[in-house]
Amino acid sequence: MTETPHSPSSHADPASNPELVRGEDGRVRPRWAATDPLLRDYYDHEWGVPIRTERGLYERLSLEAFQSGLSWATILRKRPAFRAAFADFEPDAVAAFGDDDVRRLLADAGIVRNERKIHAAITNARATVSLRSDGGLVQLVWGFQPAPGPPPQSYAEVPAKVPASEQLAKALKKAGFVFVGPTTMYALMQAIGMVDDHLVGESGPLAG
Template sequence: MSEGGGPEGVGVLVGEDGLARCPWAAEPGEMRDYHDTEWGVPVVGESALFERLTLEAFQSGLSWATILRKRPAFREVFDGFDVDRIASYDGAKRDALLADARIVRNRAKVDATITNARATVALRGAGPEGSLESLIRASAPVPGPAPVTTTDLVPSSPESLALSKLLKKRGFSFVGPTTLYALWEALGLVDTHLAGCHRRGIAALTAGTDT
């Protein structure tokens, strides 16, 4: 998700609990909970990574808070983001997804999810990448300095542009450079917790954790 946003030049904010956080997570609620427990924490496994890629694509043009509220329904209707099951969806299943008001009923994004599942299956063992998971991890940029304020945040990078082009060649869709950069942030492959945030560096502490 493109969490970093809001007014430029804003640094960490200290909450009523005394903890410093990125400004988008300053207030109690779902967004703070996500910031404090999930954002920037590595995940292990194809389904977990595919879920995050899919939700980042669905978030495009919407708020992440909307996606978080709908996430339980997304997990249900997309069969726990089991890639093989999604890859086998037929027209009837696609129509059912588009009729389900509990999720984002965007035809292009639903179609992209099915397309991307099939591309993920095809990617297994094909070429040096071997899997979607290894490709996404190997393509992440070298860590840079910690952003101090929201002005220091960027929506994409040359590396995310290169990965976008590679994935599109492999048959993926809705994988633009901004979506992929946000995915790296969510996975802790790019740490954009602001300097001073109590979650800064959490990816290194939780590397290898199966979440």
Template sequence: MTGAVVGEDGVARCPWAAAPGVMRAYHDDEWGRRVHGESAYLERLTLEAFQSGLSWATILHKRPAFREVFAGFDAEVVAGFDDADRARLMGDARIVRNRAKIEAAVTNARATLALREHGGLEQLVVGFAPERSPAPATTDEVPTTSPESLALSKELKRRGFAFVGPTTMHALLEAIGLLDPHLRGCHRRAA
């Protein structure tokens, strides 16, 4: 099925959230809803980077550990991580242990600090919100990039961020509600 699916509870959702569990809870309670504040933006940016090549369910199951080991995504703390911190993270099986992604998290925290004198991470990302969201009826119609995600990717890279490709940035724009990611027919569409 590629269109909205009615679950056992009688509610229509995007098909990947049809069954009860962590993915449904994320779909219903978080995905496509606005977030606010530097740490919320840094968390989503970091988790989207760690998700690259993996399932989102894996990241959601590991999110409590990510929040713990990355100090609640406090940019100042993460920017100060040293070699011992990186080794600690590489040894922690509760998170995704990928050296390049861990390095990117530290790099992005440092770049986030540098953005503070220019309005901050949230202001920068919000500036790339599309005027209109696509309105796909099926998952086959869901775009994986957009002109806005391409432009955001370029700007973040210019400002020293890593693991911020156009597909990852499109997923970020969806996750934080800067575009409506839900299918037509899903109860969360335009909510």
């Protein structure tokens, strides 16, 4: 992981932190990623790895919105179905969705059938396309990367939102995006490597 603000220390003893678990493979993970194979794979290869592509950011924005009120494990299990239903999250394709597509999506048991969130994904695809004439989604999102801070010792030190996520939420709303509140945007910032909230002692992602 070369582009995140700081890298997790491999020297701290995870045995002293009840929020960390050393797996059979020797890697140290947080408890949320220690047992479920799907979450473990996501943690090892994706969480905190920088994403700097329009499609990648649009997909994460969409999935973070669908996750609201649900577990991230639920979203990951449905991710293949989401990709199939939303044209692999290609913004141009989703921006062209109409009423027939909304009805199709509402009938798709493989995804989260929430009408407001479905409309939000389509609205955000159109906003993503429109934003290209003003620098693009990648430039806008990464323009709010905060200065790095010390790595947290525990999740009690990890905030739900920060001033940068509040500013990002406002900028996205101004650009026509919806379902982009400051808490959701901080979760996005963590997931795409804009901030590094790996606890001291974690092994960190394998990718990057």
